[in-house]
Amino acid sequence: MEQDINRQVLLKSRPEGIPEAENFEIVNTPLPELGDNEILVRNIYLSVEPAMRGWVSEVANYSEPVPLGAVMRAFAVGRVAASRHSKFQTGEFVTGMFGWQDYAAVKAKMIQRKVTPTDVPISTSLGVLGLNGLTAYFGLLDIGQPKPGETVVVSTAAGAVGSCVGQIARIKECRTVGITGGPEKVKICRDEFGYDAAIDYKAGDLDPALAAACPEGVDVYYDNTAGTISDEVLKHLKLGARVVICGTASIANWEPIPMGLRVERHLLVKRARMQGFLVLDFADRYADALQELTQWVRQGLIRYREDILDGIEQAPDAIAGLYRGENFGKRLIRIAPEE
Amino acid sequence: MEQDINRQVLLKSRPEGIPEAENFEIVNTPLPELGDNEILVRNIYLSVEPAMRGWVSEVANYSEPVPLGAVMRAFAVGRVAASRHSKFQTGEFVTGMFGWQDYAAVKAKMIQRKVTPTDVPISTSLGVLGLNGLTAYFGLLDIGQPKPGETVVVSTAAGAVGSCVGQIARIKECRTVGITGGPEKVKICRDEFGYDAAIDYKAGDLDPALAAACPEGVDVYYDNTAGTISDEVLKHLKLGARVVICGTASIANWEPIPMGLRVERHLLVKRARMQGFLVLDFADRYADALQELTQWVRQGLIRYREDILDGIEQAPDAIAGLYRGENFGKRLIRIAPEE
Numbered sequence: 282m283e284q285d286i287n288r289q290v291l292l293k294s295r296p297e298g299i300p301e302a303e304n305f306e307i308v309n310t311p312l313p314e315l316g317d318n319e320i321l322v323r324n325i326y327l328s329v330e331p332a333m334r335g336w337v338s339e340v341a342n343y344s345e346p347v348p349l350g351a352v353m354r355a356f357a358v359g360r361v362a363a364s365r366h367s368k369f370q371t372g373e374f375v376t377g378m379f380g381w382q383d384y385a386a387v388k389a390k391m392i393q394r395k396v397t398p399t400d401v402p403i404s405t406s407l408g409v410l411g412l413n414g415l416t417a418y419f420g421l422l423d424i425g426q427p428k429p430g431e432t433v434v435v436s437t438a439a440g441a442v443g444s445c446v447g448q449i450a451r452i453k454e455c456r457t458v459g460i461t462g463g464p465e466k467v468k469i470c471r472d473e474f475g476y477d478a479a480i481d482y483k484a485g486d487l488d489p490a491l492a493a494a495c496p497e498g499v500d501v502y503y504d505n506t507a508g509t510i511s512d513e514v515l516k517h518l519k520l521g522a523r524v525v526i527c528g529t530a531s532i533a534n535w536e537p538i539p540m541g542l543r544v545e546r547h548l549l550v551k552r553a554r555m556q557g558f559l560v561l562d563f564a565d566r567y568a569d570a571l572q573e574l575t576q577w578v579r580q581g582l583i584r585y586r587e588d589i590l591d592g593i594e595q596a597p598d599a600i601a602g603l604y605r606g607e608n609f610g611k612r613l614i615r616i617a618p619e620e
Numbered sequence: 621m622e623q624d625i626n627r628q629v630l631l632k633s634r635p636e637g638i639p640e641a642e643n644f645e646i647v648n649t650p651l652p653e654l655g656d657n658e659i660l661v662r663n664i665y666l667s668v669e670p671a672m673r674g675w676v677s678e679v680a681n682y683s684e685p686v687p688l689g690a691v692m693r694a695f696a697v698g699r700v701a702a703s704r705h706s707k708f709q710t711g712e713f714v715t716g717m718f719g720w721q722d723y724a725a726v727k728a729k730m731i732q733r734k735v736t737p738t739d740v741p742i743s744t745s746l747g748v749l750g751l752n753g754l755t756a757y758f759g760l761l762d763i764g765q766p767k768p769g770e771t772v773v774v775s776t777a778a779g780a781v782g783s784c785v786g787q788i789a790r791i792k793e794c795r796t797v798g799i800t801g802g803p804e805k806v807k808i809c810r811d812e813f814g815y816d817a818a819i820d821y822k823a824g825d826l827d828p829a830l831a832a833a834c835p836e837g838v839d840v841y842y843d844n845t846a847g848t849i850s851d852e853v854l855k856h857l858k859l860g861a862r863v864v865i866c867g868t869a870s871i872a873n874w875e876p877i878p879m880g881l882r883v884e885r886h887l888l889v890k891r892a893r894m895q896g897f898l899v900l901d902f903a904d905r906y907a908d909a910l911q912e913l914t915q916w917v918r919q920g921l922i923r924y925r926e927d928i929l930d931g932i933e934q935a936p937d938a939i940a941g942l943y944r945g946e947n948f949g950k951r952l953i954r955i956a957p958e959e
Contacts, residue, residue: 555895
């Protein structure tokens with residue numbers, strides 16, 4: 282489905298907190314001209330990430346904020362439509378930071394890797410075999426350092442990262458406890474992602490539910506939410522516990538910094554650790570990790586869900602939807618057929 | 621000054637938060653009888669620690685709460701007055717958990733070590749060459765892991781632990797910044813403990829003072845206070861920073877857990893770590909650490925201050941006094957002459 286216009290989703294205004302549909306606009310532009318050594322990518326799937334909130338925020342972050350009026354920064358997977366680079370041929374699939382748009386003219390360094398279509402669909406390169414899977418992998422294994430027999434608690438347990446964390450922890454012979462919202466997600470956590478226990482945080486008091494699910498306490502807490510969910514989990518930490526700070530989905534706005542229960546005494550009495558990380562810091566180990574993750578997916582040890590929206594016009598509201606908790610699995614926007 | 625009664629400071633009631641004079645009573649009891657293999661210690665110096673707040677609290681902690689009506693748990697240093705144990709002879713100095721009392725009849729395992737009076741006074745066995753120095757040593761070096769050239773910030777910088785942290789960090793070639801209360805302590809921090817900068821948190825806004833003292837940000841924050849001081853320091857963390865949770869002096873009461881600024885975003889964006897520790901977990905390395913600390917004290921690389929109160933009747937109010945910030949250096953109670 283080649284076309285001669287390039288639809289782009291631009292950042293129109295900065296949100297206070299979570300980006301909403303009104304912060305974006307869709308424009309039609311001409312196809313980009315290819316410069317020397319550039320590659321023209323026809324995007325097929327666009328990624329939608331909770332982290333996008335940070336990318337559009339003016340506040341200091343791990344990356345420069347997306348400029349106003351610029352194409353929204355995003356991972357995507359697509360097909361090479363034209364190439365003036367010797368290492369990339371027309372028809373090859375590639376993934377990288379191509380933005381929310383139909384076409385991107387990119388330098389080779391913007392391409393993360395080639396994706397070979399096999400038994401594993403190319404869309405996984407944006408989820409379980411992309412940054413989500415890698416985030417789960419390095420956050421759990423390098424920061425959380427789970428040992429066999431330990432109890433691992435995951436917040437947003439049914440999400441793209443959380444579901445992968447739970448399953449890697451299970452592969453590592455841990456007891457896995459997922460916290461998620463609503464009975465349907467609880468069922469998915471148990472039946473699809475193999476959690477030993479799943480807790481619906483919307484269903485009532487978290488404290489007794491955690492006590493029942495983690496009778497010996499929590500060794501590793503992989504935290505995607507912060508907020509009141511974390512406040513409760515921290516009360517159940519075991520001696521020597523590790524808290525992996527991966528995301529803060531339940532905090533709508535960090536300006537000003539909101540209040541919460543103080544953590545110092547938990548950390549002191551339990552000789553525990555809280556640590557933030559950024560997956561990009563592990564870039565030199567992506568290849569090995571992806572090989573292991575791919576193997577686990579092929580063996581059925583890691584299952585994944587995708588939440589695919591059709592059409593680029595779905596993009597502007599898609600981030601806010603993540604924070605509304607409406608997706609089941611990795612959210613993607615399909616803007617062209619794979620074949 | 622031998623005597624035939626044993627004055628004891630008993631825990632009379634549990635405080636809510638910080639122990640006050642009214643929570644203790646002093647009683648006269650007969651000298652304890654020595655059982656088989658026991659040692660009678662005539663205490664000379666009793667230690668006063670911020671951690672005693674935790675020892676008398678009913679709330680779960682790293683040790684069993686001191687029972688109501690029991691002698692207050694405390695480190696002390698004293699002389700062996702009588703011995704039915706072959707390894708300890710009358711006249712030797714020993715330190716250990718002997719309690720707030722004139723005499724203790726103890727098993728050998730209650731004795732932490734023999735103290736040899738040399739150029740270093742025996743009182744240091746309760747401070748810079750005791751748990752305070754060890755707490756500074758392991759907390760800074762093992763948990764904080766400072767590297768030469770890094771910036772280390774210490775709260776309660778003039779205190780028994782803090783002053784030692786600052787000086788060890790200086791020995792390790794770090795830039796050292798102390799936070800303390802009042803101009804007199806600021807002067808001590810700079811002139812005696814060699815901090816590169818010292819900040820009076822009572823003198824005004826901490827934020828600009830920290831920005832000026834730590835132009836490149838904070839690599840290691842050794843936290844003895846928690847509270848609003850920590851809230852401000854965390855805003856200045858550098859990429860990969862380590863926060864050592866050692867104490868929570870500025871929090872009067874942990875029941876219920878007080879609110880504070882949420883820490884998750886700092887940890888995430890800065891890929892930083894907060895970690896609690898307990899010095900007792902390093903007991904198998906005390907001997908080596910004490911040897912190194914003693915060397916540093918002898919070389920004048922670590923200076924220390926003692927705040928000595930005379931008479932056991934000073935004990936009941938002595939903990940509250942620490943939290944009022946009235947001491948300059950390690951607080952001790954002298955209840956008998958050294959000779």
